[in-house]
Amino acid sequence: MASGGVVRLSAEHIPSLVSRLASYGALSLQTRTVLRLLRARINPAPFRLFAAGTEGADLVTVTAMEMTPGRAVLDVCGPESSAGRQRLDSLLRAPELAELWRRPVRVEFIAEGLTGVLRSVAESYSLRWIVDMNETFRLFVRPDHLSVPPPAHRPGLEVRSLEKRHLALVENRWGYSRDLIWDVSAMMEAGQRAGLAVGVFLKEGDEAHPDTPLDEPVAWSLVNAYGATGFGYTEPAFRGRGLQIMVLHELVRRSKQLGLPFFGYTKDSNKPAIYNFLMCGMEAKCVVIG
Structure with a gap:
C-alpha cells in the first residue's frame, strides 16, 4: 500500500484518470494531453505516474518522464485551492518520489498558484530554483x-x-x-x-x-x-x-x-x-x- 494515500499508476489507468482530470478544465489540459501522448507512445519516454486523492476531491498528479538519461521532466497537476496545494505538497514529499529529487529535474509549465508548493519542496531537497517570476506565460487554447x-x-x-x-x-x-x-x-x-x-x-x-x-x-x-x-x-x-x-x-x-x-x-x-x-x-x- 502506498504511503499517505499516494498511488503509482500504470498506462492502463490513464483513460480513467484523464476523465477525472477533465473537471479541472484548462488547468489540467497539458496533463491530460501528456498522459494521452505517453499512452499512445507518441511521447516514447519511460515514465512514472503518481496520484493522490484518487478516492476523493482535490486530485493531484505528478508524471515523471525520463526524456534524457538520468534527468526527469515533471508534469504537475492539481487545483489551486488550499486543499489542493496541501495535497500536492504531501505527494511531492512522499517516499515514493524521493528518488526524483536526487537528480536534476525540470518542471513543464505549471499553474501559477502551485509554484510556491513546488519551490518549497525543491528547496527542501537543496535543489536550486531557476525561474524568472517576473515573466509569466499564458495558456492559449x-x-x-x-x-x-x-x-x-x-x-x-x-x-x-x-x-x-x-x-x-x-x-x-x-x-x-x-x-x-x-x-x-x-x-x-x-x-x-x-x-x-x-x-x-x-x-x-x-x-x-x-x-x-x-x-x-x-x-x-x-x-x-x-x-x-x-x-x-x-x-x-x-x-x-x-x-x-x-x-x-x-x-x-x-x-x-x-x-x-x-x-x-x-x-x-x-x-x-x-x-x-x-x-x-x-x-x-x-x-x-x-
Whole structure:
C-alpha cells in the first residue's frame, strides 16, 4: 500500500484518470494531453505516474518522464485551492518520489498558484530554483467546437512536414537555453515523428530572395512531446505575410486527426505570438510559470 494515500499508476489507468482530470478544465489540459501522448507512445519516454486523492476531491498528479538519461521532466497537476496545494505538497514529499529529487529535474509549465508548493519542496531537497517570476506565460487554447480551417493555398508557397534534419535549424532559432531545457531535442523529435512539425517552403525561387533554398523552411512551428504548439519562427525576410498562421492552421488539422486538443503557451510580452494564436481562433486561459 502506498504511503499517505499516494498511488503509482500504470498506462492502463490513464483513460480513467484523464476523465477525472477533465473537471479541472484548462488547468489540467497539458496533463491530460501528456498522459494521452505517453499512452499512445507518441511521447516514447519511460515514465512514472503518481496520484493522490484518487478516492476523493482535490486530485493531484505528478508524471515523471525520463526524456534524457538520468534527468526527469515533471508534469504537475492539481487545483489551486488550499486543499489542493496541501495535497500536492504531501505527494511531492512522499517516499515514493524521493528518488526524483536526487537528480536534476525540470518542471513543464505549471499553474501559477502551485509554484510556491513546488519551490518549497525543491528547496527542501537543496535543489536550486531557476525561474524568472517576473515573466509569466499564458495558456492559449483553441476551442474544440471551432471548425477545422481549410488547407492554405498561396502562390509559390507550400506547407509540408518538417524532416528530422530541419530540427537543427528549428533549435538554432529557438530563443532559450539548452542548459536549462535539456530535453529540447527529445520534445521536438517526438512531434516530428508524429507528423506534428510543419513548415512553409518556397515552391519556386523568390525574386526578392533568390538565394533561399527550396528545401529549407522559411517559417515553422511544431507540437512538442507534451502536446503544446511551440518553436514558432519566421525568417525575418518573410515576416508580415501571415506564414505563421498558415503553419498553425495546418497543425490544427493534424492535431484534430489525432484527436488532440490544440494549445500553446507564450509570454504576455510576446505580442506577435499572441496575435497569431488569436488569429488561429485560440483563447487566453490561465497564467502559468515555465
